[in-house]
Amino acid sequence: MEAARLLALAGIHVLCVPTTWTDLYKPQPFDERGWSMANYLAQAHAYINRIYVACANRTGREGDVGYLGGSLILSPQGRVLAGPAPRDFQGVLVADVDPAAAGDKSLGPEGDLWADRRTDVYRLCLAGQPAPAAAAAYNPNNKEETG
Secondary structure (H helix, E strand, C coil): CHHHHHHHHCCCCEEEEECCCECCCCCCCCCCCCCCHHHHHHHHHHHHHCCEEEEECCCCEECCEEECCCCEEECCCCCEEECCCCCCCCCCCCCCCCHHHHHCCECCCCCECCCCCCHHHHHHHHCCCCHHHHHHHCCCCCCCCCC
16 A cells, blocks of 8 residues: 555556456455455555556466456546456456546545645654554644654
């Protein structure tokens, strides 16, 4: 998650992800929608960073490893623009991309994805404190910028 956030903060509009989503250690790799957990994670990256995400996965088998397919393209709102492709799909997914949509980090009239970040609490995460200690150390009145 951190790599996608850092790239989004750097100003990317489209995150292109060559993937290797497999069925290893997944007794039931797809849900009732036909999505794998990887599809949901890609959707989360798009949504929480307000960027386009395009994932291209392998298909077929290699020895005991099955590739899940599921390539897809997602909007900055996490909406599916193309895919997820079926497990055996070998082709190209195409979708229109509007860079201005990915550049807009507004969350409505009173919110902004980047401006509303709480960098003052990053030091707790970076210090490696366990969650209970970090929560106890958090002081919402401390506005010191450390991130």
